[in-house]
Amino acid sequence: PPCSKLSEFLVDVSGLKLLEKLFLSGCSDLSVLPENIGAMTSLKELLLDGTAIKNLPESINRLQNLEILSLRGCKIQELPLCIGTLKSLEKLYLDDTALKNLPSSIGDLKNLQDLHLVRCTSLSKIPDSINELKSLKKLFINGSAVEELPLKPSSLPSLYDFSAGDCKFLKQVPSSIGRLNSLLQLQLSSTPIEALPEEIGALHFIRELELRNCKFLKFLPKSIGDMDTLYSLNLEGSNIEELPEEFGKLEKLVELRMSNCKMLKRLPESFGDLKSLHRLYMKETLVSELPESFGNLSNLMVLEMLKKPLFRISESNVPGTSEEPRFVEVPNSFSKLLKLEELDACSWRISGKIPDDLEKLSCLMKLNLGNNYFHSLPSSLVKLSNLQELSLRDCRELKRLPPLPCKLEQLNLANCFSLESVSDLSELTILTDLNLTNCAKVVDIPGLEHLTALKRLYMTGCNSNYSLAVKKRLSKASLKMMRNLSLPGNRVPDWFSQGPVTFSAQPNRELRGVIIAVVVALNDETEDDDYQLPDVMEVQAQIHKLDHHKCTNTLHLSGVPRTNNDQLHICRYSAFHPLVTMLKDGYTIQVIKRNPPIKQGVELKMHGIHLVYEGDDDLEGRENTLPETQQTVSQKLANFFSSFEEEEGETISESESTVI
Template identity: 75%
Template sequence: MDFEEHSKRFGEEEIQRWREAMKIVGNISGFVHRENSVDEDMIELVVKSVLAQVSNTPEKVGEYTVGLESRVEDLMNLVELKPSCDDVQILGLYGMGGIGKTTLAKAFYNKIIAEFEHRVFISNVRENSSDQDGLVNLQKSFIKALLRSVPEIEDANGGREKIRTSVHEKKILVVLDDIDNVDQVDALVGEKSWYGEGTVIVITTRDEEILRRLSVNQKYEVNCLTEMQALKLFSYHSLGKEEPTENLMELSKKIVKITGLLPLAIEVFGSHLYDKKEHEWLTELEKLKSTQPGDLQAVLALSFKSLDDEEKTVFLDIACLFLKMEIKKEEVIDVLKGCGFKAEAALNVLRQKSLVKFLADETIWMHDQIRDMGRQIDLKEHHGDLETRGRLWDRGEIMNVLNYKKGSSSIQGIVLDFKKKLARDPSAQDIALRTLHDKPGIRSVFSYLKNKFVKFPAEEKPKSSEITIPVEHFVPMKKLRLLQINHVELEGDLKLLPSELKWIQWRGCPLKDVPPVFLARQLAVLDLADSGIRRVQSLHRKEMDGNLKVVNLRGCHSLEAIPDLSNHKSLEKLILERCMLLVKVPRSVGNLSKLLQLDFSYCSNLTEFLVDVSGLKSLEKLFLSGCSNLSVLPENIGDMPCLKELLLGDTAIKNLPESISRLKKLVKLSLKGCRSIQELPLCIGMLASLEELNLTATALQNLPSSIGKLKNLQKLYLMHCASLSKIPDTINELKSLKKLFINGSAVEELPLNPGSLPSLTDFSAGGCKHLKQVPSSIGGLNSLLDLELDWTPIETLPKEIGDLYFIRKLVLRNCKSLKVLPESIGDMDTLHSLFLEGSNIEKLPESFGKLENLVLLRMNNCKKIKRLPESFGDLKSLHHLFMQESLVVELPESFGKLSKLMTLKMLKKPLFRSCESDSETPSFVEVPNSFSNLMSLEELDARSWGISGKIPDVLGKLSSLKILKLGNNYFHSLPSSLEGLLNLRELSLYDCRELKCLPPVPCNLEQLNLANCFSLESISDLSKLKILHELNLTNCEKVDDIPGLEHLKALERLYMSGCNSKCSSEVKKRLSKASLKMMVNLSLPGNRIPVWLSQGPLRYTTQPNRELRGVILAVVVALEQECKDDYQLPDVVEVQAKILKLDLALYTHTLHLSGVPRTSDDQLHICRYPAMHPMVTMFKDGYTIQVTKREPPVRQGVELKMHGIHLVYEGDDDFKGEESGFTETQFTVSQKLAKFFQHC
């Protein structure tokens, strides 16, 4: 039966929906199942594709790869990833373009990423560094990946220095993809000596000579695929299967051989042949034979030549222009449609041919070889002459053309983006006015008048734009259709701009009004987002050609009103998001019959939307979210027959007009945060196409029963509906519903019928305070993957919950009334994660061990569980077990069978004893002998286990341990086998008050905490701890020396508050210049600070040609022991440093004074801040640093006795040689500190 026959039975409207659905399905690329296809092969392909889609790797690798796993293993054998590795390794991947270097680098990065706390992946270095500020922008990306903040960098040299201070001794994984110049590596990673031990740097390049010059540790040549691998890849892209059919096998072999077995060539040419007949393959093979074997560009060019003229133009626009902009698919379509192209069709062809791809966020992407081919084509078409090129994308070349008036009629597109400057600090006048407002009075008036006119060097008013370009330089470009000039100022008569312009993006435009000339031309897309535009009166003109399709004024905060737009009959998108000053929408908007999207999101002052929407016949998207003063919608809102998305979140709307029922195509409706909405109209059930309904945080008291008629509804959000106590039974009729969230609502029961909601995968009722019972019918939710019932008063779970055969995640956190889990829970054999924290469950059922796929179990604060069932050891997939503050004190013998267990956190309370005379008898956790079998265990938190006497020997056999916390236990010695834990990085023995001797510890330790080990008398030689960066000996009162301290080259933090004078004297003698240069935090007994530190507030004055590289703060603090410490914090948090501009604190930092001494004696703390710390980056000319006590205090009795500040400038601490012949004024800062400690 065809659509015409069906229309007689179901009606034209229903058939139209079917047609649209078929279009959507038609755009999904699938796999071809031919008559001779093998079902198993097809199933394997589909499974691989699905797994690729649901994977959550940090860097996305291709959707289908061959030969990758073996190559990754090759790389794994070339680098040393064990903690014992004390080298910085550089691995170079080289090979010709399109051979798969980037894919391999991404796969390797994903494989080892878990070994690194800090990682950076910089893509397309060659391309992105070609612009004038390219390297600087890449340096910003590098630092942002490490520090999550974007620094101000003036030039590449400054950026290199900031990278040096950012990576400072850190262990980092770095990938630089597509290097073509040694200078790029120097600017981005600098020197190996900057990095911490264990750092791995991966570089990909086409030029092996670069790797030789860089002296990499290992080189790896990425070779072509084998013929068998090439055939699999070719078959996938040309036939949708892993092996060619018999009749095409020989033909396929010939093709892959000519492609040179290059993955990119195979993918593109295979996609080019997709869905073609055998005779067409033969024709294309003849064309392929005319190329040189392995000539990638020639193979790619064949795919390009198969495009029609319009598709070729679209391809070149993307390759040359849009890729630079990191632009989204929807924006590309807008621009291309503005040029008169069939945008969707062209992009679909390019995607099918693997010439372009779209990332998960819809950003357009293209392989650099394909991009380079496009740019070469653009160059060749115009004989390589700059002035006759079709498209310009390089900033240097663009400025060359403009500055020297080399423009010609050949130029069709230019992209020029001078990035917006970072936000600046408040001005002196702003601060003075704020002070006057906060503290009115005569003294504040005088202070205001004095401070109002204070000038700061950093406050010089910036230019409104980065650069000025005369408009007349564009005059020769008669065919210019695409122009991006972000943060540029145009000088001259804008009427001189080419009349062929179809798209102009001028973000940061300094003009106050939209130039009328833009509207008198053929302009289709006008993008002036984030500009200072105040008026758009020029949009109200009589003589319109009808070309304008998109107006984007997003973020124009000064825009006050919108004029009559009736003349713009072709307008399709009007974007006014975050135009804060807009008060109303002009009625004329209702006359825009071709408008597809209308966006007034977060126009917080918008009070009126009095538009006759009946004229908006084409509107698909209406966004009014965040219009907090908008209370009324047009009564005839239903007269928009094409509306698909209506977003009304966080508005003051009280009700929905009845006419909303006529929105037959509405797919998404959001009323999130509409706190005045108390009910929905009964007619809501007539929204036949609705797929998503968000009613979160509304005042709804009930849902209409008609909601069950929403046959296509997939997502329903009812979170935090505090007045919604009942859900109608008709919800069971929602056959398409996949996600149902009622978290925090007042719902009292779940009206679930057996076998209902067949599509539901995610159900969350967390925080429903009145939900006391889970119906037995929940077992009938056959598709459920994720069930969350946390913070509910449910008392039992029905046995039928075991019927959830596909469940992956079950959350029962803080279910205080739940005491028993049903035996049937063991039947949930697909369960991956189980959350029981804070519940009152008394025991785990014996069937618990049947959860053979359980990976994560969280049981923190389960105060009633005292033992684990013997079957617990059968959890063969368990990786992470959290049982903090539970009453479990005995682990079953079967516990050692948890061969995959990586994390065991089982700390007890209290974490430390409040006083030395604590008499409370601890509960001893019994560890079975099988515990030594946990060979995968990486983290063990056994704090407050009550271990007395000696540590069980089994702990010394856990060879994979990286973190071991044994604080607040009662043992007096440690086993010698501890030294053999070569993977151990962190050892915490905090508050182990009976420990008398520290034996040799693992040589790869990075952190060692012995604070409050009051009985500790001796420490073994630490000289082998080459990567130890933190050592805490606070209150180790009986320790007289720290053997090997002078050999701890990586030590950054040393805490010795409360230690005896003999020990501190020995340590001070051995604090060398080199060790103090590394030191970030140092605490030890002392009552004075270096005399060369400045007392009191310090004002910064820029020094000529000397950049500020650091700040040193020193404080002397004493604690009154009689004052009670309610919080029992392990640190002193009472001292703060503030950066002041006038009297406004721009930045407040609490000094890290770790360790609370048991004595009232004075303690000296020195804190050192490197160049990338906010204490340095925010400290500008004319600003002041002030050290003060916290107000109000957290702990009473802390006295700040003295403090000092010192600024470290470029050259102050750079000399690495011997300084014995220097005078005191010539000493480096670290040498001065060493001299101070030697004599104090």
């Protein structure tokens, strides 16, 4: 602000009787207000945030029209007793101050609606007189040092939003909280409370209750079921061990968050009575079975119940090992969740086969079944006509992929080691992402040449001969939109520049893109390292002018292969990417290895760069009769892939060895 250097307020304010607003926020050197500030009798707003003011003048009691007083971040330690005479005051903001106590006269502010005491770390006590604030609507004491809540039954009749989260010394919630008859929102997250009083069930208008990260809270009272207006309950990160059977009475509950409740072992049988539940988040709990009533959640739209680890630690958790997994089956009633749009059941140890009636979940748009133990998917999968994202990552027993619904946009099959066949993908005309990393048994991807929307195809660690069949299918049409392509390969196109490239601007031809090709291999020394990054992070592109560095970009080399074979990655950057926009006339672009490395044992064997100019990739139709110099970039890439010979594939496959 223009007055940030203001250290003294020298204006004679006695002549400012008509001034209604005085904003001095940000004047960090201002430590004193005029003694006669009370002469500004028309003042309605006084904002002093971030000033060095330590005291308010006694004459402030004459500001009988003052509605807003803000002292956020000030060094003030106490308020004058006369603060209670400000009969028009509606909003009082004291966040981040050094306030040690509130005067009992605070209870005289009959029109006060908002009282903010957030992060007042020296304030340990709130006076009983706070119960006299008949107009108070919002009380925020988050992060303060308050030790107890001096609430009296039926006090604060207007209070609808009370927040005491992060109060590290607040160990108890008084039974009188149940008599805050207008309360809509209650926030007690990250407090050391050990229990909630039974009386809390008497909050008959409550809509939102937050109890995040309450590490000492192990149980909810049975009376929680009486909160029949509760819309949202957040228990994330708390140490709740179980939910009472009465929980099912929360018939208006729409959103329930229980992720990271790592002590929660089961859901009550009454859980299926939550008829209004739309969104259920329960990632990383100990719940291993869903009650049969679960299918009665007829309005459930989002179900997130992912567990960790997301990847299998050992090669095969076979029966008989000390870590023998406990397998689960999907409850029969699950197919009744007809409105379900998003399901994340990653690492739930689902075994056997997924039931045929999966097709009934016709609203599903996102489905994550990664790291499970089922060996087959039903043919009815194709009937999930709204499915956009399907992840089967680390489903190491899955052998066959049935026909897929045509609206699919993302398909992740990485580390499906047993997968032998993929159904024809020709109909997936809007598929943008296909991940087959380490699917070494698959021999072909039928229909790949028709995937005209494909932007990312990852096949590192695949069988070399299989990748040869796939390379033959990489048509001009399927390469046109491709941004990231990773697959086994030991060379880059010979029309790429092998070293650094210096850009020369061409008249009437704009630079439209940059393509970078690299051949990378992981050495044997990576074998014992549990490298769980989804990408190889060691190769970068750098732009510089002479010796002046301009830009560095880590190449998106997705898919960490389980072999030490050479892997070819092609990264294509469009006109709006920094590697294109930052490349000016006379600037040089080069490929380098990250230094220092994140991961040892990554070898950059070969690289090439190609600059794409306006008109280089715009020609439609067949180009068979054109000389290669006149062909589009996509056609030349298709030619490059079709030039790989069987012998190359065989040579590579002979040396295949697993390293991760």
